[in-house]
Amino acid sequence: xxxxxxxxxxxxxxxxxxxxxxxxxxxxxxxxxxxxxxxxxxxxxxxxxxxxxxxxxxxxxxxxxxxxxxxx
Amino acid sequence: xxxxxxxxxxxxxxxxxxxxxxxxxxxxxxxxxxxxxxxxxxxxxxxxxxxxxxxxxxxxxxxxxxxxxxxxxxxxxxxxxxxxxxxxxxxxxxxxxxxxxxxxxxxxxxxxxxxxxxxxxxxxxxxxxxxxxxxxxxxxxxxxxxxxxxxxxxxxxxxxxxxxxxxxxxxxxxxxxxxxxxxxxxxxxxxxxxxxxxxxxxxxxxxxxxxxxxxxxxxxxxxxxxxxxxxxxxxxxxxxxxxxxxxxxxxxxxxxxxxxxxxxxxxxxxxxxxxxxxxxxxxxxxxxxxxxxxxxxxxxxxxxxxxxxxxxxxxxxxxxxxxxxxxxxxxxxxxxxxxxxxxxxxxxxxxxxxxxxxxxxxxxxxxxxxxxxxxxxxxxxxxxxxxxxxxxxxxxxxxxxxxxxxxxxxxxxxxxxxxxxxxxxxxxxxxxxxxxxxxxxxxxxxxxxxxxxxxxxxxxxxxxxxxxxxxxxxxxxxxxxxxxxxxx
Numbered sequence: 001x002x003x004x005x006x007x008x009x010x011x012x013x014x015x016x017x018x019x020x021x022x023x024x025x026x027x028x029x030x031x032x033x034x035x036x037x038x039x040x041x042x043x044x045x046x047x048x049x050x051x052x053x054x055x056x057x058x059x060x061x062x063x064x065x066x067x068x069x070x071x072x
Numbered sequence: 073x074x075x076x077x078x079x080x081x082x083x084x085x086x087x088x089x090x091x092x093x094x095x096x097x098x099x100x101x102x103x104x105x106x107x108x109x110x111x112x113x114x115x116x117x118x119x120x121x122x123x124x125x126x127x128x129x130x131x132x133x134x135x136x137x138x139x140x141x142x143x144x145x146x147x148x149x150x151x152x153x154x155x156x157x158x159x160x161x162x163x164x165x166x167x168x169x170x171x172x173x174x175x176x177x178x179x180x181x182x183x184x185x186x187x188x189x190x191x192x193x194x195x196x197x198x199x200x201x202x203x204x205x206x207x208x209x210x211x212x213x214x215x216x217x218x219x220x221x222x223x224x225x226x227x228x229x230x231x232x233x234x235x236x237x238x239x240x241x242x243x244x245x246x247x248x249x250x251x252x253x254x255x256x257x258x259x260x261x262x263x264x265x266x267x268x269x270x271x272x273x274x275x276x277x278x279x280x281x282x283x284x285x286x287x288x289x290x291x292x293x294x295x296x297x298x299x300x301x302x303x304x305x306x307x308x309x310x311x312x313x314x315x316x317x318x319x320x321x322x323x324x325x326x327x328x329x330x331x332x333x334x335x336x337x338x339x340x341x342x343x344x345x346x347x348x349x350x351x352x353x354x355x356x357x358x359x360x361x362x363x364x365x366x367x368x369x370x371x372x373x374x375x376x377x378x379x380x381x382x383x384x385x386x387x388x389x390x391x392x393x394x395x396x397x398x399x400x401x402x403x404x405x406x407x408x409x410x411x412x413x414x415x416x417x418x419x420x421x422x423x424x425x426x427x428x429x430x431x432x433x434x435x436x437x438x439x440x441x442x443x444x445x446x447x448x449x450x451x452x453x454x455x456x457x458x459x460x461x462x463x464x465x466x467x468x469x470x471x472x473x474x475x476x477x478x479x480x481x482x483x484x485x486x487x488x489x490x491x492x493x494x495x496x497x498x499x500x501x502x503x504x505x506x507x508x509x510x511x512x513x514x515x516x517x518x519x520x521x522x523x524x525x526x527x528x529x530x531x532x533x534x535x536x537x538x539x540x541x542x543x544x545x546x547x548x549x550x551x552x553x554x555x556x557x558x559x560x
Contacts, residue, residue, distance in 0.1 A: 007352075018334070025330070029323045040326070044318035046235040047309050048555075050156035052079055058233040 081155045082163035083454040085172040089148035090447055090454070094536045096140025096183065097440070101532050103133040105525030112518035123191055131202045132190045137435070138200060138298060140183050145443035146302040147179070147218070150241050152450050153309045154222065157237060158229035168224045175217035182210045194272055198287050200294045201255050205274045208256045215252070219245050236325045240305025243333060247297035255290035281348045285341065292340035299435060301332070303402075303442050304371050310446045311375055311395045315385055316555035320377035324370055331367030335360050342413035345422065354415065361413035368406035375399040389556055390465040394445035397473065401437025405430065420495070425514070426487025433480040436472070436528060444535050451542045452557050456549050459559035460541035468534040475527035478520055486517035 032038040046057050110116045110126045117125050151172060155161055162169050186203055195202040203211070222245060226234070234242075257277040261269025276283045312319050319325060341349055341357030376399055379385065385392045408430050412421045421427060448465065452458055459465070493513065496504040547560065 022327075022331075026327065029326065033323075040322040041318075043233050043235070044312065044322045046157050046231060046233065047237070047312045048316065048318055050159065050313070052081055052155075052159055052161055054159070056159055056231045058231060 079161055080163070081152075081161050082169070083152060083450075084169070085162065085176055086148050086152040086450065087454055088176045089144045089151065090450065090539075092180065092183065093141055093144035093148055093443065093447060094539060096136050096144055097443075097532055098529070098536055099187075100133060100136035100141050101525070101529045103129050103136060105522065105529050107133055108518070108525045109522040112515060112522045122193070128191065128193060131195060131199075132187065134200060135186055135190060135202060138294065139186060142298060142435075142439055142443065143179075145439075145447065146241075146244065146298070146306075147176075148450070149306050149310075149443070149446045150218075150222070150302070152454070153237055153306075154225055154241065157231065157235035157309065158225055159231045160225060160229050162225070165224065165228060168221055168228075171217050171221045171224065175214055175221060178210060178214050178217070182207055182214060185210075196256075196258060196274060196276070198255065198276065199291050201252075201287070201290060204272055205256070205258055205260065206272075208252075208258075211252070215245070215249055219249070235309070236319065236322070236329070237305040237309040239329050240301050240308070243329075244297050244302040244305070247293060247301065247337075251290045251293050251297070255286050284344055284347065285349060285353075288343040289337075289340045292343055293337060295431075295434075296332075296336040296339075299439050300336075300368075303398075303439050304332075306442050306446050307375055307395060307399060308371075310442075310449050311392075311399075312378055314389070314391050314395065314445075314449050314555060314557060315379060315382055317378050317380075317382055320374050320380065324374045328367045328370030328374065331370065332364075335364050335367060339364055339413070342418070345413070345415055345418040358413050358415055358418075362410045365406060365410050369403060372399045372403045372406070385556075390462060390469055390559075391445050391448055391557055393469055394441045394448075394465075397469075398438050398441035398445065401433055401441065401476070405434035405438055408433070420491035421487060422491075424487035424490040424494075425483045425517070426491070429480045429483025429487055432483070433476060436479065437476045440528075440532075441472070444532075447539065448535075449557050451539060452549060452559075453552055455543050455546075456552075457542055457546040458549055459557055460538050460546045462559040464534055464538045465559065468531045468538070471534070472528050472531035475524045475531065478524035478527070482517040482520035482524065486514045486521075489513060489517075 029038075029040065033040060043057060049057065106116065107126050107129050110129075122128060151162070162172060185207055189204060189207065190202060194204045196204060222241065226238070258274035259277060260271050260274045262271040263269075264275065276286075278286050308319060308325065311317075338360040339357055341353045342361045343357075345354050345357065347354075376396065379392070379396060386396055411417055412426065412430060448459060490510050493505045493510045494503075498504050549558065
């Protein structure tokens with residue numbers, strides 16, 4: 001098998017793999033939301049509720065954030 | 073981090089970049105208008121000796137609008153919106169503030185030096201990478217400082233999830249960093265010629281087709297990671313915020329983002345169709361360019377659907393007008409680009425005026441509209457004053473929209489005419505037209521383009537005037553507006 005043929009097979013299989021990964025990702029996004037594990041859409045509110053003193057939509061570290069609040 | 077009872081976002085750096093965006097925007101677009109007029113009226117080449125010729129000014133135009141105006145706009149909107157979506161103030165870290173100020177200071181030096189050296193004729197002669205090696209090195213430092221500020225802000229954030237805009241700013245940072253380093257590998261001719269050449273003039277470390285490939289890997293991705301990615305980041309923050317509408321689909325934004333990241337990097341070879349580049353690579357460039365429609369339209373449609381049920385805002389708020397039209401021009405441009413990347417279409421389009429036509433419906437209608445709208449949105453929050461004049465924004469909008477339409481329609485006609493005339497042969501296979509025949513035919517379209525330039529730059533002066541009046545003499549606001557920007 002010469003290099004050109006190898007490239008051809010590699011391109012074909014990579015295309016299949018990437019298409020599968022993409023569709024898997026779409027299914028993963030919707031399924032995890034349906035199961036209640038994730039709520040992606042609420043994260044859109046990060047742009048709207050963006051005051052420095054407003055409660056984080058998805059807080060990074062609840063414990064240290066509480067400390068920050070207390071230190072204020 | 074300091075604890076502070078009355079903690080506020082700190083817009084010092086965002087303001088500085090706003091000033092440079094206005095300054096470089098005006099200079100870059102003015103030069104653009106002059107060179108457009110030079111193509112229609114060649115005598116204008118002789119106004120300023122060697123410094124006023126088309127060949128000297130054309131790279132200056134592209135570099136000033138890309139690295140002066142657009143990059144300033146990117147930094148201004150980043151230092152404004154990143155704080156807000158991460159819910160952390162730059163004032164909380166003296167280190168980040170220092171890095172931000174140092175970055176701006178070095179940026180100002182680099183941008184000024186870029187204008188001076190290119191006017192003097194120093195150039196690497198690579199498109200969008202004309203700056204010589206000392207400036208390249210300085211830009212690496214500036215870019216690294218931006219990365220430090222970005223990741224330091226992310227490091228101290230209160231909001232765990234990174235908002236969509238942040239992904240795009242991070243992608244801009246990483247993409248440009250990688251491509252810039254590879255494309256600017258060069259050696260001063262002094263060292264390659266045994267001391268005969270110049271220390272200031274360098275040649276690429278690659279040669280021939282390899283050099284062309286690396287160049288357009290960069291060249292096209294300058295479009296991707298400077299003109300597209302950060303601007304998409306801007307619209308994902310500023311349109312929802314200005315309209316008070318949450319993004320239509322967060323999941324769609326995830327898919328569009330990863331789609332764009334995977335596909336864009338492979339499309340650059342469409343600049344080298346019908347050249348000495350291997351045929352499979354040309355085909356790959358074409359295919360990836362067509363696939364690019366999906367993630368591009370994914371973002372654009374997501375933005376338009378964000379306005380669902382709120383289309384009345386389009387008539388009431390001129391900033392929404394700017395952003396919705398920007399998104400629409402993004403769709404137009406990202407459909408037109410893939411069409412031009414199809415090999416058979418490219419056979420007609422390549423080297424013709426259709427190409428600058430395509431570029432400008434993107435950069436004027438999408439990039440400039442989005443940056444101006446973002447800066448207008450930021451102004452009342454940064455300067456705590458309402459926008460000076462709504463009527464002026466409305467007038468500016470219509471003037472500049474007319475300009476963009478005149479620009480791309482004239483270049484469509486000019487480009488296709490040019491492409492058809494170049495390849496027209498008579499019954500014996502002889503070329504029917506000489507080059508000068510095409511120039512004569514194209515003159516009216518070049519004149520229309522120059523007029524479009526005058527209209528657009530006039531609109532930009534209106535924008536600059538409105539911004540300066542907003543900063544200095546507009547009515548003061550007692551509290552920060554939540555969504556719609558207040559304007560007189």
